[in-house]
Amino acid sequence: MTTHAAAPAQPIKLYHFALSGHSHRVQLFLSLLNLPTEVILVDLRRGEQKTPAFLAMNPFGQVPVIQDGDVTLADSNAILVYLARRYDPSGQWLPRDPVEEAQVQRWLSAAAGLLAFGPSHARAGVLFKRPIEARAYTLAEGLFKVMDAQLASQRFLASTSAPTIADVALYTYTAHAPEGGIALTPYPHVQRWLADIEALPGFVGMPKSPVAPAAGAA
Numbered sequence: 001m002t003t004h005a006a007a008p009a010q011p012i013k014l015y016h017f018a019l020s021g022h023s024h025r026v027q028l029f030l031s032l033l034n035l036p037t038e039v040i041l042v043d044l045r046r047g048e049q050k051t052p053a054f055l056a057m058n059p060f061g062q063v064p065v066i067q068d069g070d071v072t073l074a075d076s077n078a079i080l081v082y083l084a085r086r087y088d089p090s091g092q093w094l095p096r097d098p099v100e101e102a103q104v105q106r107w108l109s110a111a112a113g114l115l116a117f118g119p120s121h122a123r124a125g126v127l128f129k130r131p132i133e134a135r136a137y138t139l140a141e142g143l144f145k146v147m148d149a150q151l152a153s154q155r156f157l158a159s160t161s162a163p164t165i166a167d168v169a170l171y172t173y174t175a176h177a178p179e180g181g182i183a184l185t186p187y188p189h190v191q192r193w194l195a196d197i198e199a200l201p202g203f204v205g206m207p208k209s210p211v212a213p214a215a216g217a218a
Contacts, residue, residue, distance in 0.1 A: 004089040011036040013067040017044050021120060021172035022076040023064040024206040029080055029168045032202040033087050077108045080165040092162050103158040107166035114143040120173040122180030140177065144187045151189035155196065171197050172206055179208065
């Protein structure tokens with residue numbers, strides 16, 4: 001049985017890197033839920049994600065990680081699921097209906113696959129000044145075409161009426177796709193959707209920056 005709480009007993013610790021879209025999606029959701037948060041910066045360039053203390057929290061050596069009381073959890077999408085189940089008794093962000101929940105999970109898979117190997121990979125390549133696999137642009141185009149078609153008929157990715165964690169998971173690397181040389185102008189419904197997310201109470205953005213991020217974000 002899922003136990004919901006209105007708020008954590010103490011601020012949730014978020015181990016974060018400012019240029020990581022994976023970290024940002026968790027930061028964004030914490031803010032949308034209006035949950036008290038203590039942000040702990042992890043300097044990936046100095047390898048702090050590979051220290052014994054950090055690896056004890058996430059053996060993969062990646063941000064983000066959260067600590068919520070006695071719960072330590074890594075992986076951005078897993079964290080979104082946990083926060084939705086733990087702190088959203090309304091069920092808006094992760095619906096309880098099996099079909100609606102499956103629609104959300106479908107988009108979480110897209111975030112972990114097409115988004116990560118498409119727009120996210122292209123952005124990292126540009127910012128790192130390293131080779132970019134040609135398929136990144138093909139994957140991005142295919143993903144954004146599907147998203148645009150979906151958003152032509154409904155306001156949000158997995159829901160006609162309210163945002164879910166599907167929108168949170170897809171937002172950041174979509175919004176920052178131009179940093180990887182991927183234009184969003186061909187996708188008017190995606191652009192409208194981005195504006196709708198940015199208008200949500202509690203929205204916080206990830207800074208746009210040409211500075212190369214470090215490895216270790218997932």
